[in-house]
Amino acid sequence: MSTHTILIIEDEELILKSLEFRLKKDGYRVLKAADGREGLRAIEEDKPDLVITDIMLPFNSGLEVVNKVKTMGGNVPIIVLSNIGLESVVLDAFKLGADDFITKPFSPVELTLRVKRLLQK
Amino acid sequence: MMVSLLRFTSCFFLTCICSIQQASAEESFIRRGLSSSDQIVRVCFVLMLLFVLTSIIVVISLFSRRTLKKATDTKKAELKEKFSLLLTGIIFNSEDEMSAPEWKDKKRNLIAHFRKHYLGSTVNRRILCEQILLLHSSFSGAAAMVLRNLYLELGLEREAIKMLAHPNWSVKGMAVRELTQMEITAASPRIRKLQKHENPVLRLEAKTAALTLEQENPFSFLDESTTLLSDWQQVNLEYAMRKMPSDRIPDFTQWFGAANDRVVTFCVRMLVMHNQFEGVQKLIGLLAHHSAAVRVEAVKACGEMNLEEAVEALTGIYYHADESEKGFILVALGRIGTPEAVALIKQCVSDPVFEIAFKAGEGLQCAGEPGMLILRESLATGTEQEVKIARHFLDTRI
Numbered sequence: 001m002s003t004h005t006i007l008i009i010e011d012e013e014l015i016l017k018s019l020e021f022r023l024k025k026d027g028y029r030v031l032k033a034a035d036g037r038e039g040l041r042a043i044e045e046d047k048p049d050l051v052i053t054d055i056m057l058p059f060n061s062g063l064e065v066v067n068k069v070k071t072m073g074g075n076v077p078i079i080v081l082s083n084i085g086l087e088s089v090v091l092d093a094f095k096l097g098a099d100d101f102i103t104k105p106f107s108p109v110e111l112t113l114r115v116k117r118l119l120q121k
Numbered sequence: 122m123m124v125s126l127l128r129f130t131s132c133f134f135l136t137c138i139c140s141i142q143q144a145s146a147e148e149s150f151i152r153r154g155l156s157s158s159d160q161i162v163r164v165c166f167v168l169m170l171l172f173v174l175t176s177i178i179v180v181i182s183l184f185s186r187r188t189l190k191k192a193t194d195t196k197k198a199e200l201k202e203k204f205s206l207l208l209t210g211i212i213f214n215s216e217d218e219m220s221a222p223e224w225k226d227k228k229r230n231l232i233a234h235f236r237k238h239y240l241g242s243t244v245n246r247r248i249l250c251e252q253i254l255l256l257h258s259s260f261s262g263a264a265a266m267v268l269r270n271l272y273l274e275l276g277l278e279r280e281a282i283k284m285l286a287h288p289n290w291s292v293k294g295m296a297v298r299e300l301t302q303m304e305i306t307a308a309s310p311r312i313r314k315l316q317k318h319e320n321p322v323l324r325l326e327a328k329t330a331a332l333t334l335e336q337e338n339p340f341s342f343l344d345e346s347t348t349l350l351s352d353w354q355q356v357n358l359e360y361a362m363r364k365m366p367s368d369r370i371p372d373f374t375q376w377f378g379a380a381n382d383r384v385v386t387f388c389v390r391m392l393v394m395h396n397q398f399e400g401v402q403k404l405i406g407l408l409a410h411h412s413a414a415v416r417v418e419a420v421k422a423c424g425e426m427n428l429e430e431a432v433e434a435l436t437g438i439y440y441h442a443d444e445s446e447k448g449f450i451l452v453a454l455g456r457i458g459t460p461e462a463v464a465l466i467k468q469c470v471s472d473p474v475f476e477i478a479f480k481a482g483e484g485l486q487c488a489g490e491p492g493m494l495i496l497r498e499s500l501a502t503g504t505e506q507e508v509k510i511a512r513h514f515l516d517t518r519i
Contacts, residue, residue, distance in 0.1 A: 014205050014252060015259050021209040107262030108213065 004119050005029040007048035009039035009065060010081070011057050019052065022108050023115070036060025040068055048076065050119055052111075055082040055089065063096055070097035077118040081106070197248060200239070204252045207235075211271065212256065212264040232274050240275065250277050254302060269303055278305045285311050290320040297323070301330040309334040316342050325354045329361045339369065343376050343384050350383035358387070359394065367395075374400035377407060385410070386418040393422045401428055408434050416442075417449050424453030424487075432462050439465065448480035455484030455492060463488050467495050470507055482510040 006028045010016040013034070020030045031046055033039035037059035043051065051069060055062035066078050077099040082089060090101050100114050211231065239245045250272075257268040272278065284296035285308065293315060300308040312334060315327035328342045335341065362370070373388040374397070389407065392400050405428070407419035416438075423431035432454065439450050451469055454462035466488065469481035485492030493515070500511040513519065 012255070012259075014201075014208075014255050017205050018209045018212070018256060018260075022213050025213060104259050105257075105261040105265060106259070108260055108264050109262060 003029065004049040005031060005046065006115065007031045007033065007039065007042050007046065007051045009033045009036065009042075009051065009053040009057060009062065011035055011054060015054075018108075019111075022112065026112055026115075028115075034058075036062065036065050039065050043069055043072075043076070047074075050115060051076055051078045052115075053078065053080055055080060055084060055093070063092060066093060066096045066098050077121070079111070079114060079118065193244075197244070200245060200248050201252065204239075204249050207231075208252055208256055208268070208271075212260065212267050232271070235275055243280075246277065246280060249275070250280075250299070253277070254299060257302060272303055278303060278308070281305070282308050282311065285315070290318065290323045293318075294323050294326045297326040297330050301326075301333050304333060306334050306336065309336075316345070321351070321354075325357055328354070329357055332358070332361045332365055339365075340371050343379065343388070350381070350387055355383075355387050355390065359391070362391070362394075370395050372400065373397060374403040377403050382412040382415050385412070385415045389415070389418045389422050393425050396426075398426070401426065401430065404428075405431050405434050408438050413443075413446065417446060420446070420449045420453045424449075424456035427457050429457055429459050432457055432459055436461070436465055444474060444476055447477050451477070451480045451484040452487060453484075455487030458488040458491070460491070463491050463495070466492070470495070470499055470510065471504065475506060478506060479510055479513075482514045486514045 006023055008016055008019050008023070008030060010019065010032075011034055016032055016034065020032055023030050031042055031048060033042050035058040036053075039051075039053060039057070040060060042048070043065075051065070053062040053065050057065070060068075062080055062082070066080065069076055069078060078097070079100045079102060080093045080098045081102050081104060082093075083104045093101050099118055102111060102114065235249070239249060253268050253272050257265055257272075260268070278300065281296045281299045281303075282305075284292050285300075287293055287296070297312055297315065300312065309331075312327050312330045315323055316331070318324050318327065331342055332339045373392045373395070376384050376388040377400075379385050379388075385407070389404065392404060404419055404422055404426075407415055408423070408431070410416050410419065420435065423435060435450050435454055435457075439447060442450060447469075451466055454466055463485070466481050466484040470478055470485065472478045472481065482496065485496050496511040496514050499507040500515060503511060
């Protein structure tokens, strides 16, 4: 069983719970944050092994989270989730250092596989 | 003290009433009716009593409404929590268990549980429906399929179909969205009727729904569209179209002869978006359209599709076009970037009208290296206006 810690930053409670359920089922330790500010605090305090963040978040956007994590110098992989599949948004996320980008609606199985792949790196 | 207060109040009321009614014939009647001070005191007392009673009723109703709202919100939050746990359990457990033989029994029990405990009240059904829709909009694949099946097995689509007959257009709109998201094609004929509804938002929802639900001719609304297809509606239709499989995308040139100019401009945009190069001759034909908006859209499309075969037509209409159209033509020619196109733009950089000269500069910038070469020449040897324009377009910071 894996002991990796994953932080999910998502403002939609139902989606947050669903992802938590799925990832816990896969054997990960899951931390939750409902907005960007809370997410950044959790990154600093709990040092997760992987971050899954939505783009549209209260206080600090998902892109700000990506930027902050990458400028902090850590090597934490980040998966960005978004309703917006616009090329410019995807490119912005990758330019800031996101490791993966998933557009909603997405398959939970696909997310699990991408999480596994990033944690194996 | 109390009596004097009452007397004062009554006098005040009387003065007010009298001043308002001074000119009327009723004045004498009021004076006669309220001549006795006892009567005045009695009337004022009744008025005060009424005021106090009304205040008490208002306070009680406010308090009870708040309490009720708080209780409802708490109940809703509890239900949401319960449903979210049940739904996440269903979608993620079912992914692993769907193939197991006992899954059917498990699912039947679960649906019976939902029906027995939660589907009795409309509020519960709406909350459950909202949760299913939210999860369905976020997940694809097996999870989305499980949610859609659950939605159908709980009969929630029947309620949405009923909502289509609701007198309020916003409720109708919500139902259209829900049925579209869940791809309930059976609701398509009813939704089609809403394409002619007096409310523009509902009309848009119905047209967008047609792209998903209509099997035969999802774009039939373009044939019948007599109302203005606003930019916002066009953006929404374009967004809905992105999710359509490519084999369902029609040949948009079939609407180039539509009487509604907005339909024509929309179809020109869609032609570009879907790279329908087989329609370019018809697109070039639109450069001579009677509507300026259509002509401009066609010019932009020629540029975006880099249509070398359109250069002659664009050069031909340039000299008869007005200032703003000329600007669009120059930029389009720049995008196409053939030597003939660049030659025309080069002439226009020295146009005495600044707006046209500026657009020529933009055209040269779009033309790439040959255009930049001309701009550099202008910077070195051009007139004051040419130098200004060249400096602007050669500035890498802009």
